[in-house]
Amino acid sequence: MSQTKVEAPFVENSRPFRNLIINGDMQIAQRGTSQTGVANNSNEGYNTLDRFALNFYGNEGGAATVSQDTTVPSDTTYGKFSKSIKIDVTTADTSIGTTGSHALQQNIEASFLHHSGWDYTNSSSKITLSFWARSVKAGDYCVNLQATDATRYFVAQYTLVANTWKHVEVVIPGNSDLVFNDDNGEGLQVRWMLSAGDDRDGATAGSWYNPGSDYFQSTSSQVNFFDSTDNNFFLTGVQLEVGDAATNFEHLPHDVQLQRCQRYYLQPARGTLAGERVIFGLTYGGDGSDNVFFTFDFPVQMRDTPALVIGSSGGSVGSVDYTYLHRSGMQLYY
Numbered sequence: 001m002s003q004t005k006v007e008a009p010f011v012e013n014s015r016p017f018r019n020l021i022i023n024g025d026m027q028i029a030q031r032g033t034s035q036t037g038v039a040n041n042s043n044e045g046y047n048t049l050d051r052f053a054l055n056f057y058g059n060e061g062g063a064a065t066v067s068q069d070t071t072v073p074s075d076t077t078y079g080k081f082s083k084s085i086k087i088d089v090t091t092a093d094t095s096i097g098t099t100g101s102h103a104l105q106q107n108i109e110a111s112f113l114h115h116s117g118w119d120y121t122n123s124s125s126k127i128t129l130s131f132w133a134r135s136v137k138a139g140d141y142c143v144n145l146q147a148t149d150a151t152r153y154f155v156a157q158y159t160l161v162a163n164t165w166k167h168v169e170v171v172i173p174g175n176s177d178l179v180f181n182d183d184n185g186e187g188l189q190v191r192w193m194l195s196a197g198d199d200r201d202g203a204t205a206g207s208w209y210n211p212g213s214d215y216f217q218s219t220s221s222q223v224n225f226f227d228s229t230d231n232n233f234f235l236t237g238v239q240l241e242v243g244d245a246a247t248n249f250e251h252l253p254h255d256v257q258l259q260r261c262q263r264y265y266l267q268p269a270r271g272t273l274a275g276e277r278v279i280f281g282l283t284y285g286g287d288g289s290d291n292v293f294f295t296f297d298f299p300v301q302m303r304d305t306p307a308l309v310i311g312s313s314g315g316s317v318g319s320v321d322y323t324y325l326h327r328s329g330m331q332l333y334y
Contacts, residue, residue, distance in 0.1 A: 001257050003140060017250070017261075018108075018241045018242065019249075019250040020108055020113070020116060020127075020240040020241065021051075021106060021108070021238045021240045022050070022051045022106070022257070023049060023050045023257060023260070023261055024131070024149075024236075024237060024238035024239055024249070025079075025081055025082075025083060025236060025237060025238075025249065025251060025257075026052075026068060026081075026083040026084050026085050026235075027082075027257055028049065028050040028085055028254075028258055028261045028329045029049045029050065029068045030050055030258075030261065030262075030265060030267045031047060031048055031050075031267070032047075032048055032065035032067070033267070034048060034065065034068070035065065035067070035107050036065045037063055037065075037090075038054055038063060038064050038065065038066050039062065039063035039064075039205070040056035040059050040060060040061065041059075041239065046265065047069060048068060049066075049085050050265060051106050051261060051264065052085055052104060052105070052106055053104070054066050054087060054102070054105075055103050055104075055106050055177070056102055057099075057101045057102070058097050058099040058100035058101060058197065059100070059199075060093060060096060060097060060100035060101060060102055060195070060199075061093040061100075062089065062091050062092060062093030062102065062226040063090050064087050064088055064089050064090055064091075064226075065086075065087075065088045065090055066086070066087055066088075066090065067085075067086050068084075068085065068086075069081055069083065069084050069085070070082065070083065070084075070153040071084055071086065071134070071234055072084055073132045073167070073236070075165065075167070077167070077235060078130065078132075078237060078247075078248050078249050078312070079248050079249035081132070081236045081237055081249075083236065084132075084234045084235060085104070085234070085236070086232060086234050086236050087104065087194070087225075087232060088146055088230060088232045089225070089230075089231045089232070090154070091229070091230050092226060092227055092228050093195070093224075093226040093227070094224070094226075094227045094228075096195050096196065096197045096198075096224055096226075097197050098197045098199040098200075099199050100196075100200070101193065101195055101197060101200050101217055102195045102225065102226055103191040103194060103217070104191070104192040104194065104233075104235065105189060105190065105191045105192070106189075106190050106238075107186050107187075107188070108186075108188040108189075108240070109185070109186070109187055109303065110148070110149055110180045110181045110182070110183055110185050110186065110187030110188075111181075111182050111183055111184060111187070112187065113180035113187045113188055114180045114181065114187070115181045115182070116242055117242050118174065118242045119174055120178045120180060121175065121176050121177075121178055123173045123174050123175060123176070124174070125242075126172060126173055126174070126242075126243060126244040127169065127171075127172050127242050127243070128169060128171050128172070128239075128241055128242075128243055128244060128245060128246050129156075129168075129169075129170040129172065129190065129238075130167065130169045130170070130237070130238075130239050131143075131168055131235060131236070131237055131238040131239070131245035132166070132168075132235070132236050132237040132239075133165070133168060133234065134160065134163065134165045134234040135160050135231065135232065135234070136163060136227065136231050137163055137223055137227075137228070137231045137233075138160055138161055138162040139159065139160065139221070139223035140157055140158070140219065140221040140222060140223060141158055141159070141192070141193060141194075142156065142157050142193040142205070142217070142219055142222050143155070143156050143158070143168070143190065143191055143192050143193065143197075143205075143215045144189075144190075144191040145172065145188060145189070145190055145264050146188065146189040147178055147179070147180070147187070148185070148187060148188065148189065149179040149181050149185075149187060150177055150178050150179040150180075151210065151211065151218070152175065152177050152178060152209065152211075153203065153208070153209055153210075153211045153215075153216070154207070154208050154209075155203040155204070155205050155216070155217070155218060156168075156205055157205045157218075157219050157222075158170075165234075167237075168246075168312070170248045171244050175208040176286035177210075178208070184303050184304060190240065191217065192196070192223055192233075192235060193217055193218045194222045194225040194233065195222065195223070195225055195226050196217050196218040199214055199215075199299060200214070200216060200218065201216065201217070201218045201219065201220050201222050202214060202219075202220060203216035203217065203218055203219055204219070212312045237249050248275055254269060259299065259300050262298070262300050262302075263300050263301070263302055263303050264302070266298060268296070274319075287324055295329070297328065297329040298327070298328055298329055301317075301328055302327045304327065304329070305326050306327070308325060
């Protein structure tokens with residue numbers, strides 16, 4: 001009986017769930033596909049696409065619209081994409097405060113790094129961050145990795161040509177000072193810097209460092225993306241993987257990617273009315289007191305005990321008794 005040898009190219013990039021970034025192809029947007037008026041303390045943070053937050057540090061000014069967009073690279077070398085995240089400046093901030101900055105950010109759980117297979121205290125062991133970026137505003141941009149448990153930063157710089165997609169690949173070595181706890185806390189912040197003030201732009205690219213009291217987040221040539229309402233920024237195809245080279249983007253089925261996002265944020269199914277959510281309940285006690293008892297099981301175990309937001313339609317909601325609420329489900333009545 002003849003046998004056929006399977007050569008290496010057939011199993012190349014076959015490692016499942018190698019991407020430590022969630023929703024890097026910008027497919028999931030549980031909160032909605034567009035949010036206007038994103039500014040300091042106004043719709044700041046997570047507002048549209050899951051796991052990607054626009055943050056205004058140091059009470060920095062300016063405002064933007066954040067949206068899911070169909071502008072994507074035509075180059076399919078690393079995979080084909082259909083969605084991107086778009087940051088569109090609507091209120092300019094022409095003078096960044098000394099301790100201010102703007103950044104698009106994803107936080108990665110510490111245990112994900114701890115169990116990734118990356119020998120992160122060994123400088124010979126590498127992880128690679130890759131992504132596609134585009135902006136109207138040409139110039140130098142920085143991506144900043146912050147290892148929270150060890151308080152160590154790493155900055156890489158890349159240069160964009162106006163209105164041109166660029167595939168960025170950053171190889172990051174381990175470091176003897178790195179620590180990633182085996183828990184569900186914040187392990188690594190990945191920040192795409194959009195501006196940095198004079199006290200935040202003194203980093204040297206290419207190596208891990210102790211940020212000290214200055215908390216340098218970028219190099220001195222980082223552009224101020226927020227300096228004009230003509231500016232927009234696109235990002236897609238984000239992947240962070242163990243190894244010293246970028247591989248093709250790991251496309252996951254939509255339902256799998258949704259479940260990964262639901263670990264951090266969950267919206268139950270919509271009802272028949274616009275914006276309505278559905279949880280089925282029973283009247284409590286039968287005494288005419290209008291108390292209602294609800295049980296809801298989360299589809300996935302959430303990262304931590306969630307904060308529950310209860311809305312109402314056409315009237316007020318009474319006091320809520322959180323009889324039981326944790327990462328797997330909830331029981332409550334009001």
